[in-house]
Amino acid sequence: MVGLPSGWTIKKSRSRNRNYYFNESTKESVWEPPVGTNIQKLEAFEAQSKVKASHLLIKHRDSRRPASWREDPITRSKEDAIEILKSHQKRILNGEQTLSEIASTESDCSSAKRKGDLGWFERGQMQPSFEQATFALKVGELSDIVETDSGVHLIERTG
Known part of the structure; x- marks a missing residue:
């Protein structure tokens, strides 16, 4: 499935924030795919494990950090935030x-300066409901409210 020998x-390297390849039996590690890798299968696997997305966030007074570059503190209710987002x-x-x-x-996210672009991310990097919704979308699709x-x-x- 992955295409590795x-x-x-x-x-995942924590210091370099990138993937590397590790052989469990020999304890060898390499940055480039090891000899014998099916590159097509590896690329298909990696495409399924990363997504690129943009989002529009509306915070409310019960958000974990009810403040943003636009407003501090944020006092609107969750219901008001949902109505704003529906609009x-x-x-x-x-x-x-x-x-x-x-x-x-x-x-209300600092990604506003990048037009909401969050860039590429992998599973486990975002909050579970956000991640689940994003991975369920096809490129170009818009989610419902999450x-x-x-x-x-x-x-x-977006990718």
Whole structure:
């Protein structure tokens, strides 16, 4: 399934924040895929383990950190945050604005300065409900409202 020769696994380097290859039996580790790797299978596996996404976050007073670059403190209720997000969602679905355009001025996340772009991430890097929703999307799809400890989100998978 992964495309690696027998005995090899993929590990994550904490110091370099990138994957490396480790042979369980010989204890050898290498940065490049080991000899005998099926590169096509490896690339297909890696494509399924990483996603790229943009999001629009609306925080509320019960968010784990109810403050943002836009507002400090945030006092709106969760219900109000959901209504705000529904309004943005409607504009996106009607083609009036893109998620990126709205995120750049309305998102309570610091990613607003990148139009909501979170870049590439792997499983285990985001809050579970956010990760589950993102990996379930196809590239170009927009999620429904997703709740996390940070607030409520709309997510667009971009890669």
